[in-house]
Amino acid sequence: MVGTPVTPASKMIQRTPSTTPGGGTRVREEKILVTVRVRPLSRREQALYDLIAWDCPDDHTILFKNPNQERPATSYKFDKVFDPSCSTLKVYEEGAKNVALSALTGINATIFAYGQTSSGKTYTMRGITENAVTDIFEHIKNTQERAFVLKVSALEIYNESVIDLLNRESGHLRLLDDPERGIIVEKLVEEVVEDMNHLRHLIGICEAQRQVGETSLNDKSSRSHQIIRLTVESSLREKSGCVKSFLASLNLVDLAGSERASQTNADGARFKEGSHINRSLLTLTTVIRKLSGGKRSGHVPYRDSKLTRILQPSLGGNARTAIICTMSPALSHVEQTRNTLSFATSAKEVTNNAQINMVVSDKKLVKHLQKEVERLEAELRSPEPSSASYLQSLLIKKNLQIEQMEREMKELKRQRDHAQSQLEQEKTARKEQKGTNQYGPSGQVARCLSFPVEKGQVIGGKPTSEAQQRNVIGRQSMVRQSVTSTDPSMLVQEIRKLEQRQRQLGEEANRALEILHKDVASHTLGNQATAETIAKMLSDIKDMQEVSTFAGETVSGEKVNAASLKEEITRLNSHESTIASLERKLDNVQKSIDMLVSSLATTEDTPNYKVQSKKKIFPFALSNSSSMQNIIRSPCSPLTSSGGVVDNEIENRVPENSNALFCSNSLSRPSETTPLKSGKNGNSTPSREVTPASGSNSVNVKKMQRMFKNAAEENIRSIRAYVTELKERVAKLQYQKQLLVCQVLELEANEAETTETETMDQSPMPWHLVFDDQRKQIIMLWYLCHVSIIHRTQFYLLFRGEPGDQIYLEVELRRLTWLEQHLAELGNASPALLGDEPASSVSSSIKALRQEREYLAKRVNSKLTVDEREMLYVKWEIPPGGKQRRLQLVNKLWTDPLNMQHIKESAEIVAKLVGFCESGEHVSKEMFELNFANPCDKKTWMGWNLISNLLNL
Numbered sequence: 042m043v044g045t046p047v048t049p050a051s052k053m054i055q056r057t058p059s060t061t062p063g064g065g066t067r068v069r070e071e072k073i074l075v076t077v078r079v080r081p082l083s084r085r086e087q088a089l090y091d092l093i094a095w096d097c098p099d100d101h102t103i104l105f106k107n108p109n110q111e112r113p114a115t116s117y118k119f120d121k122v123f124d125p126s127c128s129t130l131k132v133y134e135e136g137a138k139n140v141a142l143s144a145l146t147g148i149n150a151t152i153f154a155y156g157q158t159s160s161g162k163t164y165t166m167r168g169i170t171e172n173a174v175t176d177i178f179e180h181i182k183n184t185q186e187r188a189f190v191l192k193v194s195a196l197e198i199y200n201e202s203v204i205d206l207l208n209r210e211s212g213h214l215r216l217l218d219d220p221e222r223g224i225i226v227e228k229l230v231e232e233v234v235e236d237m238n239h240l241r242h243l244i245g246i247c248e249a250q251r252q253v254g255e256t257s258l259n260d261k262s263s264r265s266h267q268i269i270r271l272t273v274e275s276s277l278r279e280k281s282g283c284v285k286s287f288l289a290s291l292n293l294v295d296l297a298g299s300e301r302a303s304q305t306n307a308d309g310a311r312f313k314e315g316s317h318i319n320r321s322l323l324t325l326t327t328v329i330r331k332l333s334g335g336k337r338s339g340h341v342p343y344r345d346s347k348l349t350r351i352l353q354p355s356l357g358g359n360a361r362t363a364i365i366c367t368m369s370p371a372l373s374h375v376e377q378t379r380n381t382l383s384f385a386t387s388a389k390e391v392t393n394n395a396q397i398n399m400v401v402s403d404k405k406l407v408k409h410l411q412k413e414v415e416r417l418e419a420e421l422r423s424p425e426p427s428s429a430s431y432l433q434s435l436l437i438k439k440n441l442q443i444e445q446m447e448r449e450m451k452e453l454k455r456q457r458d459h460a461q462s463q464l465e466q467e468k469t470a471r472k473e474q475k476g477t478n479q480y481g482p483s484g485q486v487a488r489c490l491s492f493p494v495e496k497g498q499v500i501g502g503k504p505t506s507e508a509q510q511r512n513v514i515g516r517q518s519m520v521r522q523s524v525t526s527t528d529p530s531m532l533v534q535e536i537r538k539l540e541q542r543q544r545q546l547g548e549e550a551n552r553a554l555e556i557l558h559k560d561v562a563s564h565t566l567g568n569q570a571t572a573e574t575i576a577k578m579l580s581d582i583k584d585m586q587e588v589s590t591f592a593g594e595t596v597s598g599e600k601v602n603a604a605s606l607k608e609e610i611t612r613l614n615s616h617e618s619t620i621a622s623l624e625r626k627l628d629n630v631q632k633s634i635d636m637l638v639s640s641l642a643t644t645e646d647t648p649n650y651k652v653q654s655k656k657k658i659f660p661f662a663l664s665n666s667s668s669m670q671n672i673i674r675s676p677c678s679p680l681t682s683s684g685g686v687v688d689n690e691i692e693n694r695v696p697e698n699s700n701a702l703f704c705s706n707s708l709s710r711p712s713e714t715t716p717l718k719s720g721k722n723g724n725s726t727p728s729r730e731v732t733p734a735s736g737s738n739s740v741n742v743k744k745m746q747r748m749f750k751n752a753a754e755e756n757i758r759s760i761r762a763y764v765t766e767l768k769e770r771v772a773k774l775q776y777q778k779q780l781l782v783c784q785v786l787e788l789e790a791n792e793a794e795t796t797e798t799e800t801m802d803q804s805p806m807p808w809h810l811v812f813d814d815q816r817k818q819i820i821m822l823w824y825l826c827h828v829s830i831i832h833r834t835q836f837y838l839l840f841r842g843e844p845g846d847q848i849y850l851e852v853e854l855r856r857l858t859w860l861e862q863h864l865a866e867l868g869n870a871s872p873a874l875l876g877d878e879p880a881s882s883v884s885s886s887i888k889a890l891r892q893e894r895e896y897l898a899k900r901v902n903s904k905l906t907v908d909e910r911e912m913l914y915v916k917w918e919i920p921p922g923g924k925q926r927r928l929q930l931v932n933k934l935w936t937d938p939l940n941m942q943h944i945k946e947s948a949e950i951v952a953k954l955v956g957f958c959e960s961g962e963h964v965s966k967e968m969f970e971l972n973f974a975n976p977c978d979k980k981t982w983m984g985w986n987l988i989s990n991l992l993n994l
């Protein structure tokens with residue numbers, strides 16, 4: 042009767058460390074349990090009046106009696122010596138049971154019998170197997186909390202050929218080296234055991250199938266080595282949610298006789314068998330001798346025979362092993378018996394390293410991940426988050442946001458009305474004073490350059506510093522909310538807003554530029570370069586409009602629906618005009634603005650810019666002053682600096698001198714009638730200082746240029762920041778889903794490929810050491826596979842060695858190992874692109890990594906303060922004054938996989954650049970929802986689709 046899990050290494054062997062299976066204590070080093078069983082004299086021996094040459098003075102000693110006094114008495118000591126009177130049950134109980142039952146708790150076990158022919162190996166192993174089977178089923182019956190799956194396979198090694206005893210037809214089987222599972226026998230049938238009778242029946246078949254022959258010593262001599270393997274997998278039942286199981290095998294080995302061929306009077310087939318048997322046993326002896334006495338470091342010839350290859354884990358490896366050496370007491374066999382005892386003595390010194398083998402049940406994991414995917418899908422489909430409290434808090438946040446925006450709108454409207462009324466007053470005053478002005482497009486320009494007020498920009502006047510601050514804070518809070526929120530409908534709305542805003546920018550800037558372009562054309566005042574620059578800018582903005590047109594087509598009248606998020610993401614990613622494209626367009630516009638402004642600056646900086654021969658005159662300067670004022674006062678950006686507006690208001694006041702206005706009119710024909718040419722003395726007056734009109738214009742031009750540039754740049758910056766935020770959120774959401782899908786697919790594929798679960802050894806080391814070790818391996822594999830450094834950073838920072846991190850590390854390690862192998866095999870797969878993405882070359886991974894570094898380098902200035910940057914440059918030895926210092930710095934990150942300090946610091950810097958540290962660890966953990974163990978402890982890793990890829994970097 043077997044009760045609850047026993048302590049396998051019980052009192053029977055003092056030198057064996059105790060183990061509590063399933064209790065977490067791990068077996069460390071343990072010597073092979075070696076016992077000797079002496080059978081009674083056989084009938085044949087008795088008939089030959091053979092003498093008993095051996096005595097068993099106690100349970101541990103066997104003594105050669107030396108009846109003829111030819112040799113001195115020799116004694117041998119073992120873990121146990123069973124004299125001829127001992128029953129097989131006693132041999133089992135004291136020499137095999139605890140080792141055998143280790144298999145029930147995840148520890149591989151092997152029991153084998155060794156001895157010369159007819160010494161009682163088969164007799165003993167039959168009894169051991171019978172008892173072990175009974176106990177295993179007794180244990181299963183008494184352990185209701187666990188679900189067990191028992192499988193059986195059996196083989197014999199006959200003349201160095203492996204034969205399946207449950208399916209002889211399969212012929213000679215091959216041995217394969219599996220990097221994870223060790224030696225496997227190809228095509229070996231493994232039957233799932235239904236109950237004890239079924240198992241007994243199957244074992245009976247094996248017995249019947251085994252090669253047996255008659256020798257001079259044994260009528261039914263086993264001519265092969267037989268291995269019956271029981272595989273036991275057990276896991277806590279369903280409701281526990283635990284995905285890990287114990288998995289171990291019990292090998293019951295009945296070796297062929299260890300005698301010399303000559304001793305069995307063998308000839309012909311028996312002789313051939315004998316030589317093969319002896320070759321296997323000789324290798325077994327050599328292996329045991331090599332392993333004994335701590336000679337583990339030298340070459341151990343496991344591969345020299347099939348027997349030792351198959352038994353390798355049981356010989357100094359991951360298994361508990363018991364050897365029962367059987368012997369005849371007869372004086373006539375004393376030499377063979379001495380050999381057996383010599384083998385047993387060596388075997389005593391062999392140390393094994395058994396571990397508790399835990400596996401993640403693929404089925405359970407697949408099921409679990411499928412549930413996660415379903416949940417995420419449901420979240421994507423449903424605009425409402427599952428939790429009511431979450432919804433409530435979101436609602437509150439939204440309301441606050443709306444209130445804030447309303448307040449800002451009110452304030453802005455007030456400012457705009459005020460500014461417009463001022464403007465109207467000025468216009469009226471000027472009209473009254475100077476008459477109608479035929480050059481008046483700039484009012485339109487001003488309107489065109491204005492932006493929607495929803496983001497709190499200043500319209501038509503200077504924002505109060507308070508309002509400005511509110512705008513910034515409001516925007517920041519919106520951005521922060523957009524980062525942390527996971528509501529898909531919000532995301533869709535934000536994508537829409539982005540597109541809307543983008544479109545407005547394009548349309549309005551386009552109208553403004555068209556008007557300006559007309560100005561240039563109609564007055565032929567601008568030089569060629571300026572006109573070209575504006576034309577280019579115009580075309581870029583048109584392009585930008587086209588980019589946003591697709592969004593415009595769908596946004597109108599369409600109800601924002603979170604269910605379309607998936608399509609939305611796909612559309613955003615697949616559409617030719619992606620967010621990245623918008624960004625490029627923004628870049629182009631930025632460049633055009635830069636060119637325009639630099640062109641203007643050239644004009645302005647030229648002292649004689651009004652000299653006709655140069656003709657570098659900025660077209661805006663030639664519009665009337667009211668139009669300039671309109672442009673200057675036009676609120677181009679929510680972030681326009683108040684200081685700039687104050688300056689403009691002062692410096693662009695209508696000049697007292699009415700000549701200035703006439704001046705601008707007459708400048709339309711500079712080569713002929715420019716009043717600047719008609720000074721008091723009729724001389725040309727190129728100097729600005731002496732011409733009030735020109736002075737006023739030049740100041741206005743300068744300010745206007747600055748304003749125009751600032752406004753445009755601010756707008757672009759603000760949109761760019763917004764685009765970046767959105768991209769990150771889209772990427773995160775999509776990434777999360779792809780990861781899960783990818784994991785499910787991989788596990789399903791694994792399951793299809795193999796019926797055997799893979800073992801994941803639970804290391805006997807404490808978890809923190811295992812964690813360190815695994816993390817080091819992962820870091821090295823990241824490096825070797827050119828994995829994104831953003832991914833590395835996220836993973837590194839997220840999983841810091843808590844017990845719950847184990848599964849994530851194991852999955853990451855498995856994936857990376859797989860990836861590395863496949864890269865080595867294919868030589869052309871991209872480690873950075875898995876999941877839905879097509880595999881591309883290693884070089885493309887390297888390229889992607891380089892682009893990611895460039896992307897991060899661009900963020901150095903915005904994410905790090907000057908002091909931080911300088912400190913890092915010194916620390917990372919970036920020479921002062923060197924080129925592209927930011928890129929140099931980023932290029933050094935994550936480049937030394939063996940240096941943990943380097944890794945830590947690299948992760949910190951990347952985290953800062955990407956903004957992980959702003960959100961804090963809390964956010965990064967909540968960002969994803971994958972959960973293996975405890976629903977309350979949500980934590981997910983980022984998986985394989987890289988943010989950089991999703992960002993189209």
Ligand SMILES: Nc1ncnc2c1ncn2[C@@H]1O[C@H](COP(=O)(O)OP(=O)(O)OP(=O)(O)O)[C@@H](O)[C@H]1O
Pocket residue numbers: 079080081083156157158159160161162163164165259261262263264296297298299367
């Ligand atoms: N302890 C024992 N008590 C009684 N009879 C035994 C005992 N051990 C073995 N025998 C008997 O001795 C004979 C030989 O035993 P067995 O076939 O088990 O030897 P073996 O070592 O397996 O031989 P081989 O290597 O040739 O297969 C059998 O008839 C068996 O019943």
